[in-house]
Amino acid sequence: MKTQAADTRPQRETIQRLDRVFNPRTIAVVGDKRAMGYMWLRCMSTFPGRLYSVQVDPNEIAGIEEMGIANYKSLLDIPEEIDYVVCAVPRPVSPRIIADCIAKKAGGVALFTSGFAETETEEGIVTQEQITQMAREAGLLLIGPNCMGIYNRRLGVRHSGDQEAGAAGKVGFISQSGTHCINFSLFGAVHGIKCSKTVSFGNAVVLDAPDYLDYLAQDVETEVIAVYIECVKDGRRFLRSLRAAAQRKPVVVWKGGVTAAGSRAVYSHTASLTTAPAVWEAAMQQAGAIQTENMDDTIDVVKALVHCKPAAGRRMGLIAMTGGQSVVITDAFEREGLEVPLLTPSSYEKLSQFFNIIGGSYRNPLDAGGTIGMGFVPGNLQRLFDILEDDENVDAVAMEVGASFIVRRLRENPAMLDQMVETVAAQRDRSAKPFLAITHPGHAEDVMCEMRRKLLDRGVASFTSFQAAARALSKSIVYWMSQAKVD
Amino acid sequence: MPRNPATPNAQQQGRLLSEIESKQMLAQAGIPVTRARLARTAGEAARISEGLGYPVVLKIVSPDIAHKSDAGGVKVGMDSAAEVHAAFAEIMIAVKERQPEARIEGVAVQKMAPAGTEVIIGMSQDAQFGPVMMFGLGGIFVEVLKDVAFRIVPLEPRDAREMVRETKGFAVLKGVRGQQPADLDALEKLILQVSQFIEKHPEVQELDLNPVFAYPDGCIAVDARIVIAD
Numbered sequence: 226m227k228t229q230a231a232d233t234r235p236q237r238e239t240i241q242r243l244d245r246v247f248n249p250r251t252i253a254v255v256g257d258k259r260a261m262g263y264m265w266l267r268c269m270s271t272f273p274g275r276l277y278s279v280q281v282d283p284n285e286i287a288g289i290e291e292m293g294i295a296n297y298k299s300l301l302d303i304p305e306e307i308d309y310v311v312c313a314v315p316r317p318v319s320p321r322i323i324a325d326c327i328a329k330k331a332g333g334v335a336l337f338t339s340g341f342a343e344t345e346t347e348e349g350i351v352t353q354e355q356i357t358q359m360a361r362e363a364g365l366l367l368i369g370p371n372c373m374g375i376y377n378r379r380l381g382v383r384h385s386g387d388q389e390a391g392a393a394g395k396v397g398f399i400s401q402s403g404t405h406c407i408n409f410s411l412f413g414a415v416h417g418i419k420c421s422k423t424v425s426f427g428n429a430v431v432l433d434a435p436d437y438l439d440y441l442a443q444d445v446e447t448e449v450i451a452v453y454i455e456c457v458k459d460g461r462r463f464l465r466s467l468r469a470a471a472q473r474k475p476v477v478v479w480k481g482g483v484t485a486a487g488s489r490a491v492y493s494h495t496a497s498l499t500t501a502p503a504v505w506e507a508a509m510q511q512a513g514a515i516q517t518e519n520m521d522d523t524i525d526v527v528k529a530l531v532h533c534k535p536a537a538g539r540r541m542g543l544i545a546m547t548g549g550q551s552v553v554i555t556d557a558f559e560r561e562g563l564e565v566p567l568l569t570p571s572s573y574e575k576l577s578q579f580f581n582i583i584g585g586s587y588r589n590p591l592d593a594g595g596t597i598g599m600g601f602v603p604g605n606l607q608r609l610f611d612i613l614e615d616d617e618n619v620d621a622v623a624m625e626v627g628a629s630f631i632v633r634r635l636r637e638n639p640a641m642l643d644q645m646v647e648t649v650a651a652q653r654d655r656s657a658k659p660f661l662a663i664t665h666p667g668h669a670e671d672v673m674c675e676m677r678r679k680l681l682d683r684g685v686a687s688f689t690s691f692q693a694a695a696r697a698l699s700k701s702i703v704y705w706m707s708q709a710k711v712d
Numbered sequence: 713m714p715r716n717p718a719t720p721n722a723q724q725q726g727r728l729l730s731e732i733e734s735k736q737m738l739a740q741a742g743i744p745v746t747r748a749r750l751a752r753t754a755g756e757a758a759r760i761s762e763g764l765g766y767p768v769v770l771k772i773v774s775p776d777i778a779h780k781s782d783a784g785g786v787k788v789g790m791d792s793a794a795e796v797h798a799a800f801a802e803i804m805i806a807v808k809e810r811q812p813e814a815r816i817e818g819v820a821v822q823k824m825a826p827a828g829t830e831v832i833i834g835m836s837q838d839a840q841f842g843p844v845m846m847f848g849l850g851g852i853f854v855e856v857l858k859d860v861a862f863r864i865v866p867l868e869p870r871d872a873r874e875m876v877r878e879t880k881g882f883a884v885l886k887g888v889r890g891q892q893p894a895d896l897d898a899l900e901k902l903i904l905q906v907s908q909f910i911e912k913h914p915e916v917q918e919l920d921l922n923p924v925f926a927y928p929d930g931c932i933a934v935d936a937r938i939v940i941a942d
Contacts, residue, residue, distance in 0.1 A: 460840035464864060500840045507862035508841055511871055 236439055239366075243432075243440045246333035246366055247375055247422050249308035249382060253300055253331075255279040255322050256314035259288050264386065265311050265337070266294055271381030271390035277303050300325040308332040309382070311374055316340040316352055319370070323356045326365055333366030335374025341428055343371055357430040365431070372427025373403035376410055378420050379446070387411055394419025396527055397447035399437045401426060402481070405453045408520060416524050417681030418531060421446040433458060435466035442470035449530045451477040451523055452514075460500070464512050471513035475530045475704050478509055479517045513707060515700050525688060525697035532686035533659035533698065535705040538620035540564045542613040543590035546598050546627040551590040554625055554663070557691035561699040563621075565589055572616045579608060589619075598630045606645065610652045621659040621702070623694060624649070626687075628667025631676055642676070650683035659701075661686040663694050726917045726939045730773050731780075731820050734938040738921075741909045744902065745921075745933045748820040754800035758793040760821040766791045767824040770799050771935075772807050776814040778937070783810050788824060796821075825934050828925030829885060829894050833903060833933075835865070835910055835919040843910050847903060849881030850923045867907040872900040885926065894926035902931055915941045 251274055254265040266289065269276050278289045278296040289296045297303050300310065300322070310331045312322050319338045326334045340346075341353035353370065360367040368374050373384040381390035385407045396418050400406035406425035413420060421444065424437050434454060441447045450470060457463040470476050481487065483502050500508075509516045515530075517523040541558050543565055545551040555565045568576075568589050576587045581595035597606045613622050634642050653660045664677040664687045680687040688694035729737070735745040749764075750773060751757035761768045772785025780786050784806025787799035800819055807814060830850030838844045841864045848860035861875040876882065876899050887893035902924065910916055918939035925932055 457840050460838065461842055461864070464841065500838050503860075504838050504841065504844050504862045504864075507844075508864050510874070511863055511867075 239432075239436055240440050240443060242332065242366055243436065244444075246309050246368075247377055247424075247440070247444075248380060249332065249377075250274045251277070251305060251307050252309045252311070252382065253277045253279055253303060253307045255300065255310060255312045256318070257289065258282075258285055258313070261313070263288065263292065265313055266292060267386050268383040268388075269381070271383060273381060275305070277307070279303070300329045300331070303329070306330070306332075309375070310334040311337060313337045316349070319352065320355050320359065323359050323365065323367070327359065327363040331365070333368060335368040335372060336370035336427070337372065337374065338369075339371040339427075341370050343428060353428065353430060360431045367431035368424065369427035370430065373406055373425035376406070376420060376423040378410075378422075384425065385411070389414050389419070392419070393446045394421045395446070395448040395531055397421050397441035397444065397450045398423035398453070399426065399434060399441065399450065400424070400453040401429070401434070401455050402453055403427070405479075405481075405520065409451065409453070409523070412520060412524055413527065415678075416528055417678075417684070417686075418524065418527055421448075429458070435459070435462050438463075438466040438470045438476075442466070442473050447474070449475050449477070449527055451479065451527055453479045453481060453523075455481045460508070464508055467509075467512040467514055471704075472708075475701070476512075476514045477517055477523055477526050477530070478514045479519065479523045480505060480509075483518075513704070515704050517700075521693070522696070525693045526700050528681075528686050528688070529659075529661065529694075529697040529701040530704070532653075532681070532684050533621070533661055533701060534657055535708075536621050536659045536698075536702040537709075538706075539699075539702055540566050540618055540620045542568070542616065542619035542622045544593050544597075544609060544613075544622070544624040545590050546592075546594040546625055546630050548584070548586075548592050550625050550627065551586075551592040554623070554691045555590050558623065558695040558699075561692070561695040563695060563699055563702070566618045568612075568616050569618055572612050572618075575608075575612050579605065594627075594630070598627075606648050607652075610648070610656075614652075614656055614658065619658065621661075621698065622656070623661050623663065623698070625691075626662050626664045626673075626676060626680075628665060628669045628673050631664075632669045632672055635672060643679075646676075646679050646683060646685075649680065649685055653683070653685045659686075659698065661688065661694050661698060663688050663691055665690060726941045728775060728778065729938045729940060730775070730817065731771060731936060732773060734936040735933075737913075737938060738909065738933065738936055741905065741912070743905050743909060743921075743933065744931065745936055746822045746825050748822040750818050751800070751821050752818040754797045757800045757819055757821050758796045761790065761796045762793060764821065764823045768796065769822050769824045769934075770796065770803060771820045771822075772803055773817040773820050774807070774811075774814045775817075777807070777811060783807050783814070822934075825925050825932055826927070828927045828931065829891075830923035831881075831885075831894075831899065831926050831931075832860075833906055833921040833924055835906065835916070837917060838864075843916075845875075845903065845907060845910075847875045848879055849884055853879070853881040853884075865907050865910050867904060869900065869904065872903040872907075875903060876900055892928040895929055895931060898929075898931045899924075899926055902933075917941050 257263050257265045278294050281298050286296050341349045376384050379393035388410050398409045403425040410420045441450045541563050543554050545554045580587045585592045585595040613619050664673045666673045677687040732748045738745050749760050767789045770787045771780050777783045790796045790799050832848050832850050832854050834846040835843050843865040845863050846860050848854040853859045859880045861878045863871045885894040920937045921933035
């Protein structure tokens with residue numbers, strides 16, 4: 226699509242103002258309650274800036290002050306500027322809080338409050354219309370309603386008490402669903418994916434998906450963007466923002482409500498017509514976005530994008546531990562559109578000097594159990610890596626880390642496992658070729674989980690199945706190659 | 713023209729232009745179409761045919777008939793004034809029998825284009841994305857196998873390139889059983905021209921070039937249908 230020559234000033238202004246909301250120095254939580262376990266105030270316990278509560282109910286105030294948090298009867302009473310407001314009041318009170326946010330010139334407000342148009346009740350629709358009008362006229366940045374607002378890992382601004390706070394992550398997530406937004410950050414954390422900023426945007430009456438895309442596209446912390454979306458209001462605007470973002474960094478789009486029954490569910494949520502799946506797919510292809518189908522798929526692709534170096538081609542060098550695994554790892558990668566070519570003569574010559582061919586072979590895949598597993602010879606794994614590194618027929622390397630092998634090693638010589646993680650991590654760091662590991666849980670889920678975590682901690686993309694690894698890598702390669710304008 | 717079942721969310725709102733009007737509008741935008749002229753009588757049809765040169769094609773012109781072949785309203789390959797006279801009469805009889813209520817303006821006369829590989833280029837409205845273009849090979853590829861590619865308007869050259877290549881029917885365009893390959897550059901250019909045409913004419917709600925004949929050298933739309941917003 227052509228870049229529209231439209232006026233981009235409002236867009237730039239929104240981005241600048243959103244930057245204040247996503248990076249607050251002061252936060253006010255309005256209407257937190259004991260019945261919710263003071264969930265919002267507890268979420269912000271990791272926030273090092275100044276946190277205020279707004280609550281009028283004396284019974285609630287006592288509990289809030291016990292937590293050591295300053296409470297005010299009104300936003301307007303707080304003696305400094307407020308960058309981000311979380312509003313959890315009941316729906317009928319929400320217009321008054323919006324008016325206060327406007328009077329206070331708050332940076333922005335996330336309305337956790339629900340019961341608006343999504344309920345299809347007259348009061349819900351009317352109140353939503355009212356707060357939308359108020360916010361639009363005053364230029365108030367309104368996130369939601371019916372949403373979980375933002376998560377900024379670096380600043381400890383959270384929307385779930387289970388979320389991590391600490392160093393900035395690299396992945397931004399934009400979600401029409403609060404559940405998926407929180408789950409992405411939680412599941413992602415287990416898979417070596419740290420978030421930069423995420424937002425659950427709910428009914429999107431003022432700020433919509435394109436606004437957040439525009440923001441994360443230019444956010445330097447965010448290197449990869451993932452999106453969960455059910456329907457878009459202005460498809461052409463969404464595509465413009467998506468395309469512009471995908472030209473700067475990978476954007477993964479997970480669409481909910483693709484099937485006929487699924488789209489009926491979306492309709493009953495949002496009362497908007499959905500697009501035929503083939504048209505949606507075409508639109509994503511046109512925008513240069515990577516499409517995923519579910520949370521696992523999304524996590525896997527993001528993992529490959531974050532941890533694997535950008536690939537220059539589709540040709541795999543594969544390492545497996547047994548003959549049977551060599552066959553199926555090859556099928557898995559070929560099925561996802563990747564190639565498993567023969568190696569160069571020079572590689573074969575080097576391999577012939579040390580590769581154990583009793584119960585093994587090295588055409589590619591390398592059936593290497595006897596060489597790096599059972600008859601472990603120190604240095605052999607590194608030698609395999611070196612050969613694949615130098616082989617010009619190989620663009621990317623994937624290695625099976627088999628459960629049987631790991632369990633036996635753990636029993637015999639646990640120190641060797643750490644040594645292996647070290648060798649693999651060092652290879653990942655020094656090689657320009659994408660590298661990934663497959664740690665199938667097999668019969669030892671806990672052990673393999675630990676192994677996967679050790680590898681991920683060192684930045685080695687590790688997947689639970691050949692298929693997941695192949696699919697994620699393939700999707701990331703299509704993106705990098707289209708960015709490099711390679712067919 | 714056969715119905716295009718692959719077009720999603722087709723909305724039959726607005727006014728259907730006649731083939732002659734549709735082609736005029738497209739020709740003005742530089743889109744390659746076979747020009748058609750209206751004949752109200754058999755004599756007029758024969759005179760126009762003499763001017764165009766043979767062979768010719770006759771098609772019924774009626775605001776009430778969207779699927780002209782089904783109504784018996786299409787005759788191809790007439791080589792003389794006498795054949796044109798006869799064909800005109802046959803069309804009138806067939807249409808009156810099958811669709812007696814239809815208002816008939818006359819018959820569109822056009823020079824018969826040499827046969828080529830049939831492709832379809834269409835546009836329909838999507839609830840979220842607005843105008844969406846469709847490309848596919850004619851006949852069973854589109855109608856039975858739904859083997860089509862979509863792109864949102866406006867298209868870039870890369871989009872047209874991918875569109876032509878991502879259908880299974882692409883294998884046919886590349887040339888099968890000794891056939892010469894179709895002119896892919898010409899098809900891509902046509903797709904981009906249609907995209908620009910749609911952008912320039914927001915009143916166009918639906919559009920079908922069906923079929924387009926793709927040749928080893930060039931391509932031409934031999935039938936066209938446009939729906940304009942009221």
